[in-house]
Amino acid sequence: MKEANFYEIFDKDKKIVKCNLCPQYCYIQEGMEGTCAVRKNIDGKLYSLVYGKMKGAQIDPIEKKPLFHFYPESDIFSFCTVGCNMKCLFCQNFTTSQVSKGVEGIISGENVSPKEIVEIAKKHGCKSIAMTYNEPTIFFEYAYDTCVEAKKEGLKTVFVSNGYITKKAIDKIAPVLDAINIDLKGFTNKYYQKICGAQLQPVLDAIKYYYEKGVFMEITTLIIPGENDSDDELKQIAEFIASISKDIPWHISRFHPDYKMLNKNLTPINTLSKAYDIGGKAKLKYIYVGNVQGNKFENTICPKCNETLIKRQGYHIFDINIINNKCKFCNTKINGIWH
Ligand code: SF4
Ligand code: SF4
Incomplete structure (x- = not known):
């Protein structure tokens, strides 16, 4: 447990605090928790209940995050706590993201300090550390200290995030966060x-704001049949990304029934192809389709000469034709942080 960042006293006499870490902006009474259920008001002060409480960890290929333009082929030490500031009906990680909520309100995890996380990552030869599986914003203090320790040891740091965070919190994390x-x-x-x-x-x-702050970025959209798969909505997503930068890689991800969305079907391949085309019309340079094994939209293609720059199959990479950040064939600069 650690006193939280980004809270203010809302009512001193009644001991009510307001959390400013994420846009839920919870007003929290004494003895209660915020929406994420991992930040608790104890005697008029707000505490993170998950500081140092690692719920899950594993070593992943970085492509699994997904990050396709950030040190390809490297291993990334990935960990999470419990809790989340959203409650997505399709959450694949609901056993960790939602377990702290409701009557059971379970806060669990192994005690692992930020320094120990860095040691484990180094011992296993990982290039970077990811805070992932649940939302890293809600374990901000643990994530921040881990990023600081990682930087000291020359490791890269990554968030896999729902983007539900306030500007103040981005101001603090951005200087120690390499990619998101x-x-x-x-x-x-x-x-x-x-x-x-x-x-x-x-x-x-x-x-x-993350983009303005210079954190390397890729974006993912899970397409759910009948929910967010209209031409118009996909067009708006693609055009929004393009309005920030056409260089931002866009991952279009296939939905699989999970959690409270078991009655939905897999996203049809046609819909994924349609989204890919819409991204192309928005002039996005790097578009990928995920959760479909062996599809041709996993490769990185040079936006200028159309040669294959990185050939992928699942999380495996067969060829990299990017030299000094440029296409080997036509010398065009390729957005990313490469070896
Ligand atoms: S981080 Fe948690 S407590 Fe703070 S505003 Fe968001 S949901 Fe509420
Ligand atoms: S934001 Fe991510 S971790 Fe949180 S509920 Fe949604 S899918 Fe799950």
Whole structure:
């Protein structure tokens, strides 16, 4: 447990605090927790209940985050706590993201300090550390200290995030965060409210702000049949990304039924192809289709000469034709942080 960053006293006499870490902006009474259920008001002070409480960890290929333009082929030590500031009905990690909520309210995890995380990552030859599986924003203090320790040892740091974070918090994390994959889950407030328990605009603001702060970025959209798969919505997503930079890689991800969305079908391949074309019309340079084994949209293609720059199959890489950040064939600069 550690005293939280980004909170203010709202009512001193009644011991009510307001958390400013994420756009839920929870007002929290004494003895209660915020929406994420891992930040608790104890005697008028706000505490992170998950500081140093690692719920899960494993070594992943970085392509699994997904990050396709950031040290390809490297291993990334990935860990999480419990809790989340959203409640997506399709969450594949609901056993960790939602377990701290409701009557059971379980806070669990192994005691592992930020220094120990860095030691483990180094011992296993990982190039970087990812805070992932649940939302890293809600374990901000643990994530921040881990990033600081990682920097001391020359490791890179990565968030896999829903982008539900305030500008103040981005100001603090950005200087020690190398890369982020942000979910842009849809493009209507209705979708964010109904499916995720959140709002759209703060996610758009965070994407822009992380980019302005110079954190290397890729974006992922999970396409759910009948929910966020209209031409219009996909077009708005693609055009929004392009309005920030056409160099940002966009991962279009196939939906698999999970958690509270077991009644939905897999995303049809046609829909994924349609989204790919819409991204192309928005002039996005790097578009990928994920969660479909062996598809041709996993490769990185040079936006100028159309040669294959990185050939992928699942998380395996067969060829890299990028030299000094440029296409080996036509010398065009390729956005990314390469070896
Ligand atoms: S981080 Fe948690 S407590 Fe703070 S505003 Fe967000 S949901 Fe509420
Ligand atoms: S934001 Fe991610 S971790 Fe949180 S509920 Fe949604 S899918 Fe799960």
